[in-house]
Amino acid sequence: MDSRGQSAQQQAAAQRRRQLLEAAERVVLRDGPGASMNAIAAEAGITKPILYRHFGDKGGLYKALAKRHTDALLDALRAALDAPAERRARVEATLDTYLAAIEANPQVYRFLMHPAEDAAPLDQSFDIGRHSAPLLRRLGEELAKVIEERIDLGPDGGQRARIWGHGIVGMMHAAGDWWLGERPCARQELVTTMADLLWGRLASAADRPGGPGF
């Protein structure tokens, strides 16, 4: 074996795989998540069966395609989360990083959030959320880990941290999705307002005069 522990053939195969993934990405960006395997193969200058040899099935291709972006996003978020600053600043930086990413290329993140409903016809077992949004799950778990490591939440803190992790990620995602569709305000304002929500301003805000509180 050579210095990297793989033969020249394996290396060539890996490079080919990268080329195919790039072609697939071009097509998905152009045609949306419903892009067909035929279209992807054509873009790569080949035909379907070799795609299947490399990636098994469409899910495999999409998973490989997703991995690169999720890893990149996760790295960026971890960096924001680990920056040397006080808690509020970190939260805002993390939110802003996420929003900047989805703003930069929305198609990619639409694809990541809704990756190919497969729905095996004979699968009796009900698998809610397994294919729904793996990226969100990963983000939630990751955030939960950071929260648990850094904040003292008393007994059962692990449980609380996970709930908060998934909850905050969901908040970020839903608000970001809505914002991206309507663009009702600047990114900074969205970030500040969401951080305010996490800082308890919903609880401390005054009732509107003349009605029962929310």
Added chain:
Amino acid sequence: MDSRGQSAQQQAAAQRRRQLLEAAERVVLRDGPGASMNAIAAEAGITKPILYRHFGDKGGLYKALAKRHTDALLDALRAALDAPAERRARVEATLDTYLAAIEANPQVYRFLMHPAEDAAPLDQSFDIGRHSAPLLRRLGEELAKVIEERIDLGPDGGQRARIWGHGIVGMMHAAGDWWLGERPCARQELVTTMADLLWGRLASAADRPGGPGF
């Protein structure tokens, strides 16, 4: 026209439509969101084309199917939101209502959240989130309305209310989805912990000893 403003024929058609929807619901609950039009038609004891006469296309059927459940859920949530109690109690009641609903029949809500990626092949315009989760959008807007009506958020309060509305709904959804998959704790604990998050406990919690704060 008769007392309800429709002929007997129209009335019969509406009833037929209801029957078809019930059959469709049975199939979707059994086979998941990927259920085929053929299967639905067979369950209703008929064949495809009359489904298309009634609902136009699959999206139409699914939209009609979704409407009933979303309306029911929205009503329940509005009731919890409007109950005569203090703010915290209302928030908890609303969260609990949502979680109880998705717990009661998860399949229905999985269907509502991911209703049939259509992705018209020639649609160049990028429509992030338009088909992704109409129910979540509706919930977000609804909550935003309630927040705006009842809480004084100063100038630009409408904007803030919408951000919070979508954010809170996203939090509720993501945490609920995760919880439903793993069932790591009782519903009540999830509700309390999420409400704590909204009440600013993330901001007020102490750092873990020996590290920079989150």
Added chain:
DNA sequence: AGACTGTAGTTACCAGTGGTAACCAGTGGA
């Protein structure tokens, strides 16, 4: 040289999907 093996690539196909055109049968009214 010549045979053997493995791999990239092809064509041609399969079952099943959403969707539609054309037709058939019964029913009420002129």
Added chain:
DNA sequence: TCCACTGGTTACCACTGGTAACTACAGTCT
């Protein structure tokens, strides 16, 4: 009796994901 209408059907279309069977060319061993 003939006409329009309506619920329903069969038979099809283009296309999808996925696969089997084949060709063509690389390298290797005898």
